Amino acid sequence: MGNHIIDTRTSDARPKIKSAPVTNTGRFSADYPAPKRYFEAAPCEGPDCEHVIPAGFYAPQRTRSFCSLYCRNREAASRYVVGKCLHCGDEVFGRKDEVGKKPFCTAEHERAHETELIMGPTGKFRPLIDEYMSTGAANFYSLGGLSNVRVSLAKFFRFAVQLEKTTTLEDIRPSAITRFIAFERARGLTSRNFVGHLATFFRWLIAEERYQKASPVVARIHSQRNGPAQPRPYTDKDLQIVWDCIEQSGKLELMLAVAIGTECGLRIGEVCNIRVSDVDEKSQQIFVRLPTKNQRTRTVPFHGKVQHFLKLWLAKRDPRCTNDHLLHNNVLHRFTGSQLDAWFKKLLSKEPDPAGSFNFHRLRHTWATRLMNGGMELAVLKELGGWESWNSMQCYIKVLESTVRSQYEASYSKLQEKHESDEDEAISLVDFALMEIENPATSTESIVYRT
Numbered sequence: 001m002g003n004h005i006i007d008t009r010t011s012d013a014r015p016k017i018k019s020a021p022v023t024n025t026g027r028f029s030a031d032y033p034a035p036k037r038y039f040e041a042a043p044c045e046g047p048d049c050e051h052v053i054p055a056g057f058y059a060p061q062r063t064r065s066f067c068s069l070y071c072r073n074r075e076a077a078s079r080y081v082v083g084k085c086l087h088c089g090d091e092v093f094g095r096k097d098e099v100g101k102k103p104f105c106t107a108e109h110e111r112a113h114e115t116e117l118i119m120g121p122t123g124k125f126r127p128l129i130d131e132y133m134s135t136g137a138a139n140f141y142s143l144g145g146l147s148n149v150r151v152s153l154a155k156f157f158r159f160a161v162q163l164e165k166t167t168t169l170e171d172i173r174p175s176a177i178t179r180f181i182a183f184e185r186a187r188g189l190t191s192r193n194f195v196g197h198l199a200t201f202f203r204w205l206i207a208e209e210r211y212q213k214a215s216p217v218v219a220r221i222h223s224q225r226n227g228p229a230q231p232r233p234y235t236d237k238d239l240q241i242v243w244d245c246i247e248q249s250g251k252l253e254l255m256l257a258v259a260i261g262t263e264c265g266l267r268i269g270e271v272c273n274i275r276v277s278d279v280d281e282k283s284q285q286i287f288v289r290l291p292t293k294n295q296r297t298r299t300v301p302f303h304g305k306v307q308h309f310l311k312l313w314l315a316k317r318d319p320r321c322t323n324d325h326l327l328h329n330n331v332l333h334r335f336t337g338s339q340l341d342a343w344f345k346k347l348l349s350k351e352p353d354p355a356g357s358f359n360f361h362r363l364r365h366t367w368a369t370r371l372m373n374g375g376m377e378l379a380v381l382k383e384l385g386g387w388e389s390w391n392s393m394q395c396y397i398k399v400l401e402s403t404v405r406s407q408y409e410a411s412y413s414k415l416q417e418k419h420e421s422d423e424d425e426a427i428s429l430v431d432f433a434l435m436e437i438e439n440p441a442t443s444t445e446s447i448v449y450r451t
């Protein structure tokens with residue numbers, strides 16, 4: 001006989017276990033509190049705490065006096081010497097289990113140590129870098145960009161001091177920059193943002209008259225680009241695959257964002273920045289407010305998809321949302337570009353390509369490519385897309401093969417038509433002369449001259 005499998009989850013035959021009555025096990029608990037004991041007033045034992053715990057009745061198991069959990073934790077963390085600070089050499093205190101795991105006495109010393117590691121090897125150029133960071137660079141870069149700039153400069157001057165034995169600024173020539181780029185590349189670095197950081201640094205030096213020669217960073221030699229960036233539009237098929245994935249998630253805010261990207265070509269930051277009042281449902285257009293990339297506003301029309309998802313989203317948009325941004329996240333705050341990006345990554349990164357590598361900015365490429373190939377005048381497209389220069393717009397537009405063919409055919413047939421009609425209407429002087437000879441009676445009134 002085979003084994004019977006009894007589903008114990010639904011079996012009524014299973015006896016129910018009755019919970020045992022609570023008995024006093026000799027320990028004190030919430031149900032059986034210990035009688036309180038009288039304690040004299042005592043100072044808090046927390047480091048540097050001046051609180052005094054007043055006299056009174058307290059739990060009897062009290063052996064030490066702390067005014068708060070905070071002080072108790074601080075005291076526990078200061079009981080043992082767990083090592084020596086890498087920065088100042090003082091003893092580092094901590095809990096017993098932190099021996100050998102706490103290399104710094106304070107967070108400030110940890111930061112100072114890191115700065116020393118980065119800036120130390122720049123030698124005599126260090127004061128100059130520090131000055132640049134606090135004056136020039138502070139004006140050019142955002143707060144987040146500044147630390148990258150400092151690392152770039154520190155790397156370069158470490159290279160210059162340690163490997164090139166450079167002692168003065170004037171020793172730094174274009175060839176040194178070239179060698180530095182090669183050195184960084186040999187270390188496996190692919191990003192070359194540091195070239196731009198160096199170029200800006202030397203521009204500042206020249207403007208401040210600290211460097212008397214032409215900048216050693218030469219765009220033609222050191223620039224990170226090999227020709228202009230290529231347009232990367234999605235094909236209709238790929239875009240449909242991406243869209244299907246997003247639609248399956250049921251997240252209206254993401255669907256609306258993609259619809260706006262596809263129909264209006266907005267940058268992701270601009271999408272996050274749309275206010276409810278910037279959207280005109282009736283005339284179907286969105287006002288793109290500042291800040292934009294080039295500090296110019298524009299108004300962009302939209303189509304059916306945006307219209308559709310806008311309606312759905314506005315119905316769902318939480319009225320408790322205190323700001324007037326069109327899109328809001330789960331905690332009713334506006335999205336930042338990177339947040340919205342992260343939502344797409346979270347949703348799509350596990351999908352196969354093209355959804356897995358979805359990049360919102362490619363919607364802008366797709367938008368521009370579609371409109372241009374649909375016959376839009378480039379001047380109009382430039383206006384709608386908010387591009388500052390023709391060059392930057394060019395990186396977005398891919399001229400499709402089908403467009404090349406159809407425009408060639410269209411132009412060619414126009415040419416031919418013109419050619420044929422010209423033949424009908426006009427007579428060349430040679431023809432005219434021949435006509436005169438053949439038929440002297442022809443009157444001049446019936447002749448059309450070629451203009």
Ligand SMILES: [Zn+2]
Nearest residue numbers: 044049067071
């Ligand atoms: Zn205290």
Ligand SMILES: [Zn+2]
Nearest residue numbers: 085088105109
């Ligand atoms: Zn220290």
